[in-house]
Amino acid sequence: MKKVVFINLLIILIFTLAACNTSEGEINSAGAVSGSKEGTKLFVKGVGNVDVLDSHGGIEGLERMRSFYDNMQNAVPSGLRIVHYTIEGAPIVTDLKYNGESLEVKYDSTRDAFGSGEITTNRCGNMVEEVNPTNTSYIAIDCKNGPYGMEEILGIRYNMSQQDLFEFELKYGGNKESEINTKTNTVKKESNVNGFDLPASVKQEVYKRLVFANYLDEKDLETTCESKEEKSYYLKVYINGGERELSWSACDQSLDGTKLTKIAEYIIEQSETKHSENQEMTVQGYVLQVKDNTLLIGEDLNRLDYEWLKDEIDQIDLDAYIFDFIILEGANLEEFKVGDKIKASIEGNITGAKPGRGEVKDIKKLEVY
Template sequence: MKRISKFLFYFILIFLLASCNSQVNKIGNPNANVESLATGKESPKPYVKDVGNVDVLNTHGGVEGIERMQRFYDDMKSGVVSDLRIVSYTIEGDPIVTDLKYNGESLVVKNDNTRDEYGSGEIRTIKCGHLIEEINPTNTTYIATDCKDLPTGMNQILKLEYNMSQQDLFEIDLNYGEKLENEINTKTGEIKKENGTTEPFQMADNVKQELYKRLVFANYLDDKETFTSCDRPNAIKYNLKVYINGGDREISWKDCDESLYGLKFTKIANYIIAQTEQLQTEKPDVIVQGYVLERKDNTLLIGEELNKMDYEWMKDEIKQMDMNSFIFDFTELEGVPIEDYQPGDKIRATIDGSIRGSKPGRAKVKEIKKIN
């Protein structure tokens, strides 16, 4: 029960912080990845008082320096000796430092809790074998595996959440052009063009989910003081206003800004603009992705959006607790050759029609495949 409370706690925390920063969904394309951040540029290293050489800063869902995490993961896959320092803040604002060191063969994880007033006050070093990047439609997690002296042999290093459906409100207003004469506003459902004409526009939910993901990876809630001013004649200006829950966040830049943030947000703006030129599918395919928890009554019980660590602790808990105790969604899939699947298999299924009910929902499968 302690573990369940912890997950509920973090869920509520992320929800509240998104509202205070003033700022899948079951539909969409869950395999649509954010464009590579390998631009040859980096954001400035984060500053944390009394902690030096920080590469990645995780502030309750807002992550600064994610490109360094991705590069470390790529280096490990290539056998390149690397190190990384991650700082994650507790709710009380205390930094927890995680140092990763890869020597070309194995990974050493050092967790330093000495600055956490309510923590163990210890430094613990764990030897692990590998690092995996697990991408789900609404979250991405980096997990150290083959770790000694851990119950599941795994240690969660970093997790990014980008589930648009958990937000009460998510809309955008993009103005762009030499004089900001064009506008795309999903809040009013309109496009205004430089010639003065106005057209209706409704962004599809799967597109909004992908847009939200890209904004989270760009750490859009952070103060972007690192945008580079540029004075190129006829530069395209951008002004992006993001409405999130009860607040908003406004970002302005130009297309000649060659900083990492400038490049990221120009790509995001171009993605938004491109969507106005494409047909927005009103009812895209409903997708279920997750781990098989049980086979019963000719159905597969799926825990949606789980990562490998989530599955390991949930596989036993699910037999003892009501599903409403969990923050995750569950779906029973019908029309599946259940003999082809085992608990622990990760699947992606396209639904025939819609999902009926909840906790668990029930749905007929049109297509299904293993993805692990």
């Protein structure tokens, strides 16, 4: 239950932060400077050599996390320092050291006046990257300590449906004469204005890419180019009760500029694609129960979430969790067991909530690790 309360508090904080902007170079209450340049260490007051910074869901340095993970998969010795901020703004430091065979995880909470104030070390065998439609987790496994021999190192969450509002307006072209606007459901090209409606799956993908680009952080972007033929972009994101505006040019080859250009081009490509009016609905998650000719699925859980839930599922109130739960009918129960990770397409729509209920059209097991 402690995990449920923590997750709910985290979601509330993310909503609040999404509605706010900070000035370039401003130091926030936790002591971090936004807008850090690629290739340099991130600044956190009182902590040196920071590679990855998780400020209540806004994450800088994800490329370094991915690089460290890739090094581990290729048995390349590496190190990484991650800082997570507590709700009160204290930095919690996680140091990772991989020697080519095993992973050392050192957790330092001595700067947290409200925590244990300890330094603990855990030895783990490996790390997995678990990618779900609404979250990605880096989890240390085969650990000597910790619940279920696992420890979540970093979680990136990008569930658009948990936002009260997510829409965007993209203007682009030499003079930003073209526009794609999901708030008004219109597309303007060559002075022609047409109606359109992007599928929720496309908007979810845009939201995911924006989160990975840490779009709420201040960006130092190029807005002018030597060549006037270069395309310019203006992106306005409406998120909950706030807005975020970004302007840049295609000639901006910085990490931030490159990411944003790819996002803009993805939006343009999708606006020109003919989407089916009846998008196939899919669900993905772990099997928590097999009974009464149905499967109970916890949607978008990672392996550690599943372990937390599996032994409590008969006693818990599903409404107490931020996760979605689906009862699937029509699956061949002989092929599945508790703990399997599955992906299923649904016949028609899912009805009800917590748990919802759907008829399986097609279902398959997914490899976890």
